[in-house]
Amino acid sequence: MLKKPFFWIMVATVIAFVVMPIFGGIGVRESLFLAAVYMILALNLNLMIGYTGYVNFGSIVFFGLGGTLGIYAITVMGWPLWAALIGAAVVVALLALLLGLGILRLRGAYFALATIGVVEATKSFVSNFDPFGGSTGMYISFSSYKPLGGPREALWIVYFLVIAVLAASLLLGYMIKRSRFGLGLFAIREDEDAAMVLGVKAPLFKAIIYSVSSILPAMAGVLFFFKNGVIQPDQAFELTLSIEAIVMLMLGGQGTVFGAALGGFAYEQFRGYLLTSATFSNFHLVIAGALLLLIVLFAPGGLTGWLHERWSLTRRVLE
């Protein structure tokens, strides 16, 4: 692995994310924080859509549920941040495994619809469940930031933790792609019935990857809402963000680690530009939609696909 150029590209990316805000200051840090969260969502969604060929429209449920459980552990049960991170990730992964064994029996459009149902069911459940604060959600009191040395220091620590989760997401995507397990997933993507005939345990593989793809987004959810200071169900389980994650993946190019990361980063920059520009701020949804339509109709391979078509070198370097 150490001899592969792409490994060093990933290392350089993570180093850039660590170093840039130290010199650039808080404004840069805030922009990179959101970009890193988007990249985490896109990279993990890529495991389902890009590798396995299953369109998960509800990937946001991992992010939202992780956030809800983590914030509950911190505010109500008084857990430290690290314990809440691990606890939320474990619970979400187990729930995803159980759920995956059920809904992954569905294929194609039926699976996509079921994942939308899962988001809406979870969102309406959390909005009604009083221990999680109901529809008003939960607030993090000032004292929760104390163990990390106060709010100012806590923001930096949370930023570096998100970068750690980003690094883990990059590595996870890369290692699965290089593994025997990953080959099984690709076989399922190309032709599930043929893969099963060849001995790939498709139902198990699918449930495992569904569960694996939930762990890091759940952690990102805890960190995002810990930094946010408040978590509300409408915000935590926003179906739009789920679909924006698919847009990021399409923009960068599905099926590649590089494409997913690039798509997440580029989408955040693009969205930030649209939201702040005077001309486009009212129409950012329209422009994002038009962009998506153009990608789907004319460049389904995304940016990576476009690069691969022009230079054959990128095909060997970018995974």
Place this chain on the structure above:
Amino acid sequence: MIGILVSVINGLLLGSIYGLAAIGLTLIFGVMKVINLAHGAMIALGMFALYFLATSGGMNPYLALPLVAIGGFVGGVAVYWIGVHRVIGRAELMSLLATFAVSMIIIGLGTALWSTSPYNVQINIPGVAIGNYTIPGNHLVAAVIAILIAAALYLFLFYTRLGKAIRAVASNRQAAELMGIPSTRVLAIAFGIGIGIAAVAGALIATLFPFTILSGGGYELKSFVVTVLGGLGNPAGALLGGLLLGFIEGVVSPFVDVSWTPVIEFSLFVVILIAFPMGLFRVGRGK
């Protein structure tokens, strides 16, 4: 006891409109295997079309319905040629994303033009009294119109040449093409009809409740639930599914808080999808 009965009747009346909205979705899926994620946006456009015809145009809201339907049909055919035609027959992801992109564009434009504050169409029709309860007149009229439209669509699909052509393309596009049916044109027309029905369903909802440009989203999700209850691609099943969903809402609402209804609906949705992917009214497994 009468309270529950009235609640069930109200539920069934609403359910027929859910059913109509879902017919638009399921017709499109049945014919071209596209799940139209712009469905909610089209319902919302139907609401606004009725609002502007009734207030700025000064028309009777019910007489404006045919105009909304025609507008929806034309808009639907346009959307088909712009966004859907190129993704037919490609991976599901592509058609899901293409229709979602159309939805983003419509919602974005709608939010910029009309903001997200609620609009309201004024209608006064005397209701029917049962004991101490009243069933609102506009709900009764809307339900009757919804069922009439569903019946008309059924007659169209089974007893006209074009309707038969649509069903032929739905069951086997290649064979239909060999029989001399211009399948691309039929797909465009079917998409237009689906959107037209969604727009009319939206217009009917606008005669009942206040609405915003984002209201369509909730009805889109309900349409998914209804479609899955009735079996994807099965218009008659969609109407039954709508009535069933309305019935469930009616039975549940006197006993639990309204905010719990979506929890029940969507859990039911996921369970039925896993256990009966072809719908409750047909036997078989989804692929």
